[in-house]
Amino acid sequence: MVDMSKRITDIGPPNYEQFLHPVIKKNYGQWKYHESMGPGLLCHTSESGDKIYSVRCASPRLLSIQTIRYFADLADKYCDGYLRFTSRNNVEFLTDNKDNIEPLKEELQKEGFPVGGTNNAISNIVHTQGWVHCHSAATDASGIVKCVMDALCDRFTNENLPAKLRIALACCLNMCGAVHCSDIAILGVHRKVPKINQELVPKVCEVPTLISSCPTGAIRPGTDDNVVDLIEEQCMFCGNCYTVCPAMPLNDPENDGLSIWVGGKVSNARTAPKFSKLAIPFIPNNPPRWPEVVEAVVNIVNVYAQNAKKFERVGEWIERIGWPKFFELTGIEFTRYHVDDFKFAGTTYARSVHLRY
Amino acid sequence: MADNGNRKTELLDQLESGPWPSFVKEVKKAKETSPACDDLLGQLELSYNQKVGHWKHGGIVGVMGYGGGVIGRYSDVPEQFPNVAHFHTMRINMPSGWFYTSEALRTLCGIWERHGSGLTNMHGSTGDIIFLGTKTDELEPTFAELTAAGFDLGGSGSCMRTPSACVGQARCEWANYDTMKLCDQITREYQDELHRPPFPYKFKVKCSGCSNDCVAAIARADLSIIGTWKDDIQQDDAAVAEYAANGIDIQKDVCDQCPTKCIDWDGSKLIINNRECVHCMHCINVMPKALRPGKEKGAAFLLGSKAPILQGALLSSVLVPFVPADEILETVKELISRVWDFWDEYGNNRERVGELIQRVGMANFLDAIGLDPIPEMISAPRDNPYIFFKEEEEE
Numbered sequence: 001m002v003d004m005s006k007r008i009t010d011i012g013p014p015n016y017e018q019f020l021h022p023v024i025k026k027n028y029g030q031w032k033y034h035e036s037m038g039p040g041l042l043c044h045t046s047e048s049g050d051k052i053y054s055v056r057c058a059s060p061r062l063l064s065i066q067t068i069r070y071f072a073d074l075a076d077k078y079c080d081g082y083l084r085f086t087s088r089n090n091v092e093f094l095t096d097n098k099d100n101i102e103p104l105k106e107e108l109q110k111e112g113f114p115v116g117g118t119n120n121a122i123s124n125i126v127h128t129q130g131w132v133h134c135h136s137a138a139t140d141a142s143g144i145v146k147c148v149m150d151a152l153c154d155r156f157t158n159e160n161l162p163a164k165l166r167i168a169l170a171c172c173l174n175m176c177g178a179v180h181c182s183d184i185a186i187l188g189v190h191r192k193v194p195k196i197n198q199e200l201v202p203k204v205c206e207v208p209t210l211i212s213s214c215p216t217g218a219i220r221p222g223t224d225d226n227v228v229d230l231i232e233e234q235c236m237f238c239g240n241c242y243t244v245c246p247a248m249p250l251n252d253p254e255n256d257g258l259s260i261w262v263g264g265k266v267s268n269a270r271t272a273p274k275f276s277k278l279a280i281p282f283i284p285n286n287p288p289r290w291p292e293v294v295e296a297v298v299n300i301v302n303v304y305a306q307n308a309k310k311f312e313r314v315g316e317w318i319e320r321i322g323w324p325k326f327f328e329l330t331g332i333e334f335t336r337y338h339v340d341d342f343k344f345a346g347t348t349y350a351r352s353v354h355l356r357y
Numbered sequence: 358m359a360d361n362g363n364r365k366t367e368l369l370d371q372l373e374s375g376p377w378p379s380f381v382k383e384v385k386k387a388k389e390t391s392p393a394c395d396d397l398l399g400q401l402e403l404s405y406n407q408k409v410g411h412w413k414h415g416g417i418v419g420v421m422g423y424g425g426g427v428i429g430r431y432s433d434v435p436e437q438f439p440n441v442a443h444f445h446t447m448r449i450n451m452p453s454g455w456f457y458t459s460e461a462l463r464t465l466c467g468i469w470e471r472h473g474s475g476l477t478n479m480h481g482s483t484g485d486i487i488f489l490g491t492k493t494d495e496l497e498p499t500f501a502e503l504t505a506a507g508f509d510l511g512g513s514g515s516c517m518r519t520p521s522a523c524v525g526q527a528r529c530e531w532a533n534y535d536t537m538k539l540c541d542q543i544t545r546e547y548q549d550e551l552h553r554p555p556f557p558y559k560f561k562v563k564c565s566g567c568s569n570d571c572v573a574a575i576a577r578a579d580l581s582i583i584g585t586w587k588d589d590i591q592q593d594d595a596a597v598a599e600y601a602a603n604g605i606d607i608q609k610d611v612c613d614q615c616p617t618k619c620i621d622w623d624g625s626k627l628i629i630n631n632r633e634c635v636h637c638m639h640c641i642n643v644m645p646k647a648l649r650p651g652k653e654k655g656a657a658f659l660l661g662s663k664a665p666i667l668q669g670a671l672l673s674s675v676l677v678p679f680v681p682a683d684e685i686l687e688t689v690k691e692l693i694s695r696v697w698d699f700w701d702e703y704g705n706n707r708e709r710v711g712e713l714i715q716r717v718g719m720a721n722f723l724d725a726i727g728l729d730p731i732p733e734m735i736s737a738p739r740d741n742p743y744i745f746f747k748e749e750e751e752e
Contacts, residue, residue, distance in 0.1 A: 008504035009422055010548040013450035016527075016537055019458050024527050031530040033646040044528055052528060062380040062489070064387035065466035065475040072459035072466075081459040085479050087523065087572050094528075113378055128482065131404035132380075132397070133430060133446065133489055135412040140404065142380040143372055150375030175664035176482045181576040181672070209706060215667045240666055244707070246414035253408040266576045268568035269639040270616055273575050273672055287405040288368040311614055311639070343669060 021082040023052050023096040039159050040115035041101060054092045055104050057113040058124055058149070058156060061089040062132065062142055070111070078104040088124040088166075090117050116157035120164055122301070123156070125149060127169040128177045130188075136239055137171035138188030138256040144290050145169055148186070151294045152301060162308040162317070165301065166265075173238050183314040184300055185261035185276045186293060190237040192255045193230055194248035201227040205245035213244045236342075258283045258293050262300060262326075263315030274315050277323075277348075279330070281337040296332075303330050322356045366398050368405040387475040393490055394474055396438035403434065418445055418493050420500040424553045426510025427496055443492045444474070448485040448511035449503060450544065450551075453537035454524050455480060464506050472499040483561065484521035484572075485511035509548075515707075516554035517547045522564040523571040531641065532566030533584030533654040534682040540564045542686055547693075556697070557704035562689075567650065568638050574659075574673070579710045580693065581659040581673040582685065586651035589631040590640070596647035597627050611640045655681040658692065661711030671711040674719075678733040695726040 017025065027046035034044045042054040059067075071091055075083040078100040079093045086092060091113075093104055105115050117123040125148065128134065130141030148167070155161065170177035171188040179185035201207065207227060211219050218234035219241055241248040260283070264276030279300065283292045300314075307329060308317035318326045327334045340348045372381045384401075387394040400411050416429030428446040435442035449465075465486065469475055473491035481487040486508075491499065500510065511519035520543045523529070525536030543562055544551065550560075563578035565571060567585070574581035601607050607622045619633035620640060629640075631651075641648045658680060659673035680688045696710060699722070704713050714722045723730050 004421075007421075007501070009509075010552060011504060011507065011509050012545045012548055013452050013509060013541070014461070014507040016453040016456050016541060019452055019456040019461060020527060029526040029532075029535065031526070031528065033530055033649070035646070044530070054528070058378055059479065060378040060380040060383060061478050061480075062383050063477050063479050064383040065470055065477070066386040066389065067383060068462050068466050068477065068479065072462045075459045083457060083459070083462075084524070085455040085457075087455075087484075087521075089479065091479075112376075114376060126482070129478075131401055131410045131412075133412065133444070134410060135414045135430070137410045140401075143405070146372050146375065146377055146379060146381075149377035153376040170664075174666050175670075178482065178573065178577045178664050180664055180670040181573065212705070213667075213707065238666060240707075242414070243666075251409050256408070266570045266573040268570065268575075268635075268637045269642055270614055270637055273570070275670060275672070285408045287408065288371045310610065311643075 019082070019084075021052065021080065021094045021096070023050050024082075024094065026050065027052070036119055036159075037101070039121055039157050040105070040118055042118060051096065051098075053095050053098060053101055055095070055101055055108070055115060056086065056090050056092045056117050057108045057115045058117060059085075059089055059091050059113065060142065060146065061124070061127065074104065074107065086117075086124075088117070088126055090124050114153055114157050116159075118159065120159040120161045121156055122152055122161070122165045122167060125167045125169055125186075126177050126179075126182075128171045130171040134171060136174060136242055136251075138190050138251070139171050139258055139285050140287060141169055141171045141177075141188075143287060144186060144258070144293055147289050147291075147294050148297050151298050155301065161301075161305055163311050163313045165304070165314065167297070174243065179261065179264075180275055181264035181266045181273060182276050183262065183264065184297055185264065186297065187259045187261060188256065189259050189282065190239060190250045190252065190256050191282070192237070192250060192252040193232050193235045194239075194241055194250040196226075196228065196230060197247040197249075198222070198225070198227050200247035201245065204247055210241060210245045210248070213240050215240065253285075257285050258290075260293075260296050260300070263313075263318050265313050265315055267313075270311065271313075271316055271319075276315075277318075278338050279326075279332055281335060300330055325356065364395060364399055364402075366402040369398060369402050384476065390470050390475045391473070393440040393444065394476065396440035397444070397474065397476075397490065400432060400434065400438045400441055403437075412444075418443075418496060420496050420510070422552075423510060425513040425516045426552065428513055430490070441490065444490040445493065445496065447473075447488040447491065447496070447499060448481060448483075448513055448519065449488060450509050450511040450519050451480055451484055451486050451521075453522050453540045453544075454527055455484070456527065465508070468499060468502045468506065472502070483511070483518050485519050510552065512551045512554075512559075514554040515556045515558050516552070516560070517550035517556075518559050518561045519551065520544050520562040520564065521572050523566050525564070525566045529566060530645065531569065531584075531638070531650060533586050533650055534566065534656050534685055536564040536566045536582075536584070539582065539685055539689070543689060546690065555701075557700060558707045558709050560697075560710065568636055569642065574662075576662050576672055577664075578662060578673065579660065580689070580696075581662060582656050582689065583659065584650075584654065584656050585636045585679065586654050587679055588651035588653040590629055590634065590651055591649040592627065592629065593647050594627065597644065598625070600644045600647055605643065611643055614639050614643075653681075655679050656685050658688065660696070661709075661714055663709045663711050667707065668712050668715065671709075671715070673711070675734050676728065678731070692726070699725040 168179035260280040261276035478487035522536035522540035563574035658677040662673035
């Protein structure tokens with residue numbers, strides 16, 4: 001039994017101030033400018049003239065306590081114990097001692113943690129749990145990220161792209177990884193309708209909730225002995241029914257796989273934020289190294305790197321050259337699946353004669 | 358099935374090589390302290406062989422008095438992998454900006470060594486520290502140790518999700534308000550809504566200090582608070598000249614890239630027409646030593662973004678174009694209470710705020726929360742003539 005009298009609840013997170021490097025605390029809100037000191041290395045200068053150096057390295061996101069302790073030891077050795085993580089799962093070591101940068105960088109690289117991810121580099125891939133820990137995953141997440149970044153590691157440790165390039169991966173349409181606004185998005189997809197377990201549905205699900213969960217109305221009250229019926233041609237494999245009802249599994253080893261999306265961004269720089277658009281509708285799952293996915297992503301990155309102008313994000317580049325040219329340059333096949341047929345689909349039809357020949 | 362560390366994982370072993378850090382190595386390292394990691398490897402190898410996941414759908418588990426923060430997870434092959442029969446996730450509310458001391462990290466590691474798999478995500482998609490995998494009867498002891506050390510659970514389910522913030526004024530000259538402080542304040546203000554899901558669906562808040570939007574607030578938060586400024590860009594002409602001398606082509610790299618073409622350069626003097634600036638950050642990004650956001654700082658409030666499930670992905674749209682920095686917290690509280698009232702009343706099950714707005718119409722939604730429509734809220738006025746005129750406005 002838990003002693004309720006001693007139970008602490010609703011305290012929220014520890015206040016961040018106790019975790020700030022003294023130089024950061026002193027110059028909080030007083031930063032004047034920053035300079036790049038090479039891939040993965042930033043120097044921020046305050047109005048007071050104080051400087052804080054950041055050394056950014058990659059992490060696989062899935063970290064053991066052993067590795068976190070290693071990072072803690074490094075932070076003690078070089079950074080008076082101060083470090084942070086970025087919104088893209090990189091680690092940033094923070095020091096006011098310039099002399100510590102090189103030895104820290106060398107030690108990280110020796111231990112297998114590439115230093116980079118800043119400016120016009122590819123940063124770490126934001127991703128989801130996949131087969132490691134999710135019930136609705138159409139693919140693994142960590143495995144594909146590992147393979148794609150093995151192939152693109154030089155793009156992490158160098159800043160040689162026309163602009164920054166952000167990749168994200170989500171292992172199903174729920175998109176915990178919110179890949180809908182990434183330069184390149186890798187998205188796990190299902191392609192077969194849920195296999196309804198009629199016996200289990202009334203035991204584990206609220207039937208009205210299940211029926212109303214379907215965005216296309218494909219799930220109907222059952223006829224004959226069925227608890228629910230499914231109009232198969234109306235199913236778009238979103239998996240929402242499975243999220244509300246475990247008796248509607250749609251995982252399928254041979255038909256689940258990946259799709260590739262391009263041209264999204266969240267930054268407002270130059271052009272407004274935009275959604276990623278479909279590039280490749282389906283690539284089969286091919287663990288453990290997913291060569292077809294790696295090849296597809298590397299191809300898009302390389303074609304972009306060769307053709308985009310300075311500052312152009314992937315989406316800005318494609319808008320300038322036009323989608324027909326994108327498909328031509330990348331050699332990606334254009335199919336009927338690229339033409340939107342969901343709500344207000346017409347907004348993506350070509351509604352002008354601004355055509356390139 | 359566990360065979361003293363000699364389990365064969367031929368497929369996963371192939372993911373240990375290559376220049377990028379390997380998650381497989383991480384799982385193998387964690388075997389030192391947790392037998393569950395060996396079974397996790399076994400089950401994952403099975404998934405790699407069969408190309409299908411082996412986790413069962415959810416399951417309601419948690420700590421007493423909380424309705425979220427723990428995600429139930431069960432293996433569908435527990436007889437083969439008994440040590441991951443239950444393998445629940447705990448979400449732990451991260452400190453603002455993901456700053457830590459080595460000591461704080463070691464405290465977290467110690468707790469997770471004693472009570473769980475020793476595997477984590479630093480961090481999860483919403484921003485929480487993720488403790489990946491433990492048994493049901495370890496949840497309460499883990500929680501007790503976490504709270505004793507000053508940590509608390511984050512959000513899950515139909516609740517206020519753990520708010521997140523960019524690095525903000527802690528280490529960025531572009532932060533137009535104190536994102537980390539606001540995030541911390543909002544998190545403390547709504548502890549009840551965070552821990553006891555009261556809503557039709559999830560509600561996310563993200564705080565970005567400028568329109569570069571490093572936490573993707575405009576794409577990933579129901580309420581997106583994005584820093585901006587109202588007066589003129591701060592300009593240091595000597596530094597502009599220095600950039601020009603050091604190889605920046607001011608005309609091509611700065612002026613021609615400006616979305617409203619409000620910057621002129623005659624080879625020696627940069628002139629910005631600040632009234633036509635849309636605060637996109639491009640020129641400032643290119644010349645951080647020469648140009649800085651103005652001094653009249655604050656934030657724009659946008660509402661409604663989400664990933665595709667159910668009705669399709671949405672970006673947030675403008676609700677309040679500018680709130681001065683010192684009024685942001687009060688505005689958040691006022692706005693949230695009005696939005697939640699309407700959403701509570703009219704939202705369908707699993708309907709995000711953005712989808713509710715799509716369903717009832719933005720104009721009706723604005724009526725409901727008591728905001729007047731203004732042109733900053735739209736990219737263009739409607740282009741169809743089907744107007745629901747109100748009776749009192751007819752002659």
